[in-house]
Amino acid sequence: MTVDQLLTADVEPPAEEHPPPPASADLVRSSFALIEPRAEEVGRAFYAGLFGLAPATRAMFPVNMQVQRSRLLRALVHVVQQVDRPEVMVPFLEQLGRDHRKFGVVGEHYEAVGTALLNALRGVAGPAWTPAVHRAWSEAYAVVAGAMRTAAEAERGPAGRLGQVVGHRRIGWDIAVVTVRAEEPVPYLAGQYVSVETPQRPRLWRYLSPANAPRPDGLLEFHVRAVDGGWVSRAVVAHTAVGDVWRIGPPMGRMHLEPDTGRDLLMVAGGTGYAPVKAVIEELARRPRRPATQVFVGGRSWDDLYDLAALRELSYRHPWLDVVAVVEGDIDAGRPADGEAPAAEQGTLADVVTRYGAWADHDVLVSGSPAMIRSTVSRMLVAGTPLDRIRYDPFTMD
Numbered sequence: 001m002t003v004d005q006l007l008t009a010d011v012e013p014p015a016e017e018h019p020p021p022p023a024s025a026d027l028v029r030s031s032f033a034l035i036e037p038r039a040e041e042v043g044r045a046f047y048a049g050l051f052g053l054a055p056a057t058r059a060m061f062p063v064n065m066q067v068q069r070s071r072l073l074r075a076l077v078h079v080v081q082q083v084d085r086p087e088v089m090v091p092f093l094e095q096l097g098r099d100h101r102k103f104g105v106v107g108e109h110y111e112a113v114g115t116a117l118l119n120a121l122r123g124v125a126g127p128a129w130t131p132a133v134h135r136a137w138s139e140a141y142a143v144v145a146g147a148m149r150t151a152a153e154a155e156r157g158p159a160g161r162l163g164q165v166v167g168h169r170r171i172g173w174d175i176a177v178v179t180v181r182a183e184e185p186v187p188y189l190a191g192q193y194v195s196v197e198t199p200q201r202p203r204l205w206r207y208l209s210p211a212n213a214p215r216p217d218g219l220l221e222f223h224v225r226a227v228d229g230g231w232v233s234r235a236v237v238a239h240t241a242v243g244d245v246w247r248i249g250p251p252m253g254r255m256h257l258e259p260d261t262g263r264d265l266l267m268v269a270g271g272t273g274y275a276p277v278k279a280v281i282e283e284l285a286r287r288p289r290r291p292a293t294q295v296f297v298g299g300r301s302w303d304d305l306y307d308l309a310a311l312r313e314l315s316y317r318h319p320w321l322d323v324v325a326v327v328e329g330d331i332d333a334g335r336p337a338d339g340e341a342p343a344a345e346q347g348t349l350a351d352v353v354t355r356y357g358a359w360a361d362h363d364v365l366v367s368g369s370p371a372m373i374r375s376t377v378s379r380m381l382v383a384g385t386p387l388d389r390i391r392y393d394p395f396t397m398d
Contacts, residue, residue: 024136043069049116097148188251195249270368298326358384
């Protein structure tokens with residue numbers, strides 16, 4: 001299995017039994033390899049077919065479908081990569097099924113989705129779509145739909161919550177800290193993420209990690225960077241206003257603390273990937289026993305270390321917490337001039353973290369951009385960090 005395949009795993013494989021993997025997993029992969037270069041065509045054909053079979057589903061999606069087609073491709077890639085690993089794929093699909101309740105997805109939609117998907121794949125594959133390939137994809141989709149439907153139907157909590165923006169603070173031109181008060185507390189674990197929908201970009205959902213541990217007052221702090229081409233992130237940073245009402249989906253992800261494992265903790269964060277790390281630190285500070293915790297926080301320049309002063313202040317107050325700043329570019333360019341010049345390591349997070357050792361006796365949390373997660377986890381695995389000690393979530397940028 002490649003590192004890219006490992007990095008798509010969004011949840012910890014649980015111990016319970018799951019349906020056996022499709023017998024024709026190799027056929028799913030080989031046929032998708034032929035189809036993937038024409039994935040844009042698959043997306044257009046799929047949604048055209050879906051809206052023809054179930055017209056009511058059109059209202060679930062944004063007017064501009066470009067982002068949605070990209071997400072469809074990522075979902076297909078995930079299924080293809082994990083099709084013979086139900087212990088990984090099924091828990092992810094169960095989370096996805098619970099999350100899709102916020103769209104109003106019901107049981108009959110899954111049949112329409114399956115029909116539209118197989119028709120789209122067949123249309124693009126042409127003569128390569130043999131009866132055996134059709135059976136293989138039908139089996140794979142049955143696992144997908146079954147896991148999602150079962151989890152959604154078993155869920156008794158609300159499909160989503162409303163929250164009102166009570167604070168919006170710009171940090172530079174491309175980062176904002178947004179504080180939202182949920183109508184009722186969101187039942188997430190520190191380090192997990194939620195999907196949000198904003199009034200500026202209706203029906204375009206974005207995943208964000210709260211930067212605080214759960215609070216009784218329902219407050220959620222989000223750190224958002226405006227990324228190139230990011231429809232939602234740029235609107236959040238530039239146009240969010242106090243009083244805006246956001247919709248908040250159910251919590252997802254595996255980047256949270258397990259009950260006391262007896263091991264020390266390493267957290268590696270790039271850019272706004274610092275948000276879930278901050279939430280975990282807040283959660284640790286509430287516990288009577290805290291592991292020795294090492295944090296590496298980095299970015300391409302000092303500007304990316306937007307909350308370094310607050311993080312260092314936390315380390316001064318908590319003797320169990322140590323912080324190392326990492327700057328990839330010129331370490332002297334843009335260094336903060338106020339007060340004592342902060343120390344930092346130079347290099348990528350992957351370089352610096354593995355320079356300090358293999359961390360084989362630590363629990364490890366990694367958060368940041370997909371590229372940062374991929375490079376850091378890859379280097380740590382090569383350095384000798386056990387895979388089962390590393391937790392990360394395969395975030396998309398927008």
